[in-house]
Amino acid sequence: MRICSIVGARPQFVKAAVVSSALREVGEEILVHTGQHYDEEMSDVFFDELGIPEPDYNLGVKSDTHGRQTAKMIAEIEPVVEETEPDVMLLYGDTNSTLAGAIVGSKLDMEVAHVEAGLRSYNREMPEEVNRVLTDHASEYCFAPSENAVETLAGEGITDGVYMTGDVMYDSVLAVRDRVAGNTAVLEDLGVSEDEFILATVHRQGNTDDREKLESILDGLAAASQPVVLPIHPRTVDRLESYGLWERADEELELVDPLGYLDFVRLLDAAERVVTDSGGVQKEAFFLETPCVTLREETEWVETAECGWNELVGTDTDAIRTALRKDEWPETTPNPYGDGNASQQIAEILEREVESVEAQPQT
Ligand code: UD1
Ligand code: UDP
Known part of the structure; x- marks a missing residue:
C-alpha cells in the first residue's frame, strides 16, 4: 500500500x-x-x-x-x-x-x-x-x-x-504527556508557576482581521488577575503591528514566539486555564483537564463545550473577563474521542x- x-x-x-x-x-x-x-x-x-x-x-x-x-x-x-x-x-x-x-x-x-x-x-x-x-x-x-x-x-x-x-490528537497528547510531565524548564524560562498563569492563543482570521475584535480580546486578556502567556502566531503579530496594538499587547501580556509542541503541551497542562480560538488547543485542554475559554461563538468540537470544560465566549471583553474568573468547572471528564x-x-x-x-x- x-x-x-x-x-x-x-x-x-x-x-x-x-x-x-x-x-x-x-x-x-x-x-x-x-x-x-x-x-x-x-x-x-x-x-x-x-x-x-x-x-x-x-x-x-x-x-x-x-x-x-x-x-x-x-x-x-x-x-x-x-x-x-x-x-x-x-x-x-x-x-x-x-x-x-x-x-x-x-x-x-x-x-x-x-x-x-x-x-x-x-x-x-x-x-x-x-x-x-x-x-x-x-x-x-x-x-x-x-x-x-x-x-x-x-x-x-x-x-x-x-x-x-x-x-488522532488524543493519540498525540498521550504520546507526549508523560514525556513532558514534571519538566519545569519552560515554566522557569517564562517566570510562571504551575496553576498560576493563563495560557492564550489567538490566530483565527475572524478574530485577527477585525481590529475591534482583536482589541476587545486584548482588553479581556489584560483584565486577567494572573499573568497571561501568549505564544503568538505570525498572523497575529502582523495584525497587532498594523493596527498599532503591538506595544500595548507586549506591555500587558507575556508575548513569546510560537512554541514547540513539547513545551506547549507542558504549559497547557500546567496552566490554570487556557483562552484560545484554536481548534486543536480546545481539544488538548480537554484531554489535559485544563478549563478552556474559547474566543468563538461556536465550536466544531461540540463535546468539549457540552460537558462544561469549554466555555464559548466570543470576543466580548466582559464575557472574557467573567469566564476568566469563573471557578466552577466539571468534576468529571467524559471521553467521546x-x-x-x-x-x-x-x-x-x-x-x-x-x-x-x-x-x-x-x-
Ligand atoms: C491556517 C489555517 C487555519 C489553521 C492555522 C493553524 C487555512 C485557511 N487556515 O491559518 O485553519 O487553524 O493555519 O495555525 O488554511 N505566516 C508566517 N509564517 C508562517 C505561516 C504564516 O509569517 O510560517 C503568516 C503570513 O503573514 C500569513 C499569515 O501568517 O499570511 C496566515 O497564514 P495562513 O497559513 O494563510 O493562515 P493561518 O492563519 O496560519
Ligand atoms: N501549538 C504549539 N505551539 C504553539 C501553539 C500551538 O505546538 O505555540 C500546537 C497545539 O498544541 C496544537 C496545534 O499547535 O497541537 C494547534 O495549532 P493551531 O492552533 O495553529 O491550529 P488549529 O488547531 O486551530 O487549526
Missing part, C-alpha cells in the same frame, strides 16, 4: 506525527509538505521534536490569498501524485492544504481519506468550515473522531466509508481496504 499524505500547517504536523508512524508500520508513505507554514517555529520544530520523517516533497507554496494559495497547492500536488501513483490520498483537518489535496485526489479519480471527518461549526464565514465540508464530500474514507461526527456525516448522506476511529489508538486504526483500515480493492478483478 502506498499513501500520499498532505500536510502544510502546524496542527497537521502534530496529527501526522502519530499517523505517519502507524502508516509506515503497514505500508509506504509519500509525505508532502505544501509549505503553507514555513517559519522554523511553525514547521521545522515539529518535525525535529516529534520525529516526523523528512517530507519527500516540500512544495514551498507559502502565504497568499486563499484562492491563489490553494490554486498553487493544487498545481504542485498534481504532478507529485502523477509521479508517485499512490493508492490513497490522506488529508488532515480543514486547512487550505487539506482542500487542495481533496481537489487533486478527486480530479485524478483516486481514493481520498479524511482524518477529522464530520466536524461542523455551521459557520460558513470560516474558511475552515468550507474546507472541511468539501473534503468530506470528496472522500471515500471518512475517519470520524466521535460518534457525533459520524451522525453529522450521516445527516449529509455520507454513510459508506465512515469509520469512528477516535481523535476514542481510546487513544485512532492512528493505528486508520492505518489498519487503509491497509485492509487497499488490499481488498487490489484483490478485485480488473474490468
Whole structure:
C-alpha cells in the first residue's frame, strides 16, 4: 500500500506525527509538505521534536490569498501524485492544504481519506468550515473522531466509508504527556508557576482581521488577575503591528514566539486555564483537564463545550473577563474521542481496504 499524505500547517504536523508512524508500520508513505507554514517555529520544530520523517516533497507554496494559495497547492500536488501513483490520498483537518489535496485526489479519480471527518461549526464565514465540508464530500474514507461526527456525516448522506476511529490528537497528547510531565524548564524560562498563569492563543482570521475584535480580546486578556502567556502566531503579530496594538499587547501580556509542541503541551497542562480560538488547543485542554475559554461563538468540537470544560465566549471583553474568573468547572471528564489508538486504526483500515480493492478483478 502506498499513501500520499498532505500536510502544510502546524496542527497537521502534530496529527501526522502519530499517523505517519502507524502508516509506515503497514505500508509506504509519500509525505508532502505544501509549505503553507514555513517559519522554523511553525514547521521545522515539529518535525525535529516529534520525529516526523523528512517530507519527500516540500512544495514551498507559502502565504497568499486563499484562492491563489490553494490554486498553487493544487498545481504542485498534481504532478507529485502523477509521479508517485499512490493508492490513497490522506488529508488532515480543514486547512487550505487539506482542500487542495481533496481537489487533486478527486480530479485524478483516486481514493481520498479524511482524518477529522464530520466536524461542523455551521459557520460558513470560516474558511475552515468550507474546507472541511468539501473534503468530506470528496472522500471515500471518512475517519470520524466521535460518534457525533459520524451522525453529522450521516445527516449529509455520507454513510459508506465512515469509520469512528477516535481523535488522532488524543493519540498525540498521550504520546507526549508523560514525556513532558514534571519538566519545569519552560515554566522557569517564562517566570510562571504551575496553576498560576493563563495560557492564550489567538490566530483565527475572524478574530485577527477585525481590529475591534482583536482589541476587545486584548482588553479581556489584560483584565486577567494572573499573568497571561501568549505564544503568538505570525498572523497575529502582523495584525497587532498594523493596527498599532503591538506595544500595548507586549506591555500587558507575556508575548513569546510560537512554541514547540513539547513545551506547549507542558504549559497547557500546567496552566490554570487556557483562552484560545484554536481548534486543536480546545481539544488538548480537554484531554489535559485544563478549563478552556474559547474566543468563538461556536465550536466544531461540540463535546468539549457540552460537558462544561469549554466555555464559548466570543470576543466580548466582559464575557472574557467573567469566564476568566469563573471557578466552577466539571468534576468529571467524559471521553467521546476514542481510546487513544485512532492512528493505528486508520492505518489498519487503509491497509485492509487497499488490499481488498487490489484483490478485485480488473474490468
Ligand atoms: C491556517 C489555517 C487555519 C489553521 C492555522 C493553524 C487555512 C485557511 N487556515 O491559518 O485553519 O487553524 O493555519 O495555525 O488554511 N505566516 C508566517 N509564517 C508562517 C505561516 C504564516 O509569517 O510560517 C503568516 C503570513 O503573514 C500569513 C499569515 O501568517 O499570511 C496566515 O497564514 P495562513 O497559513 O494563510 O493562515 P493561518 O492563519 O496560519
Ligand atoms: N501549538 C504549539 N505551539 C504553539 C501553539 C500551538 O505546538 O505555540 C500546537 C497545539 O498544541 C496544537 C496545534 O499547535 O497541537 C494547534 O495549532 P493551531 O492552533 O495553529 O491550529 P488549529 O488547531 O486551530 O487549526
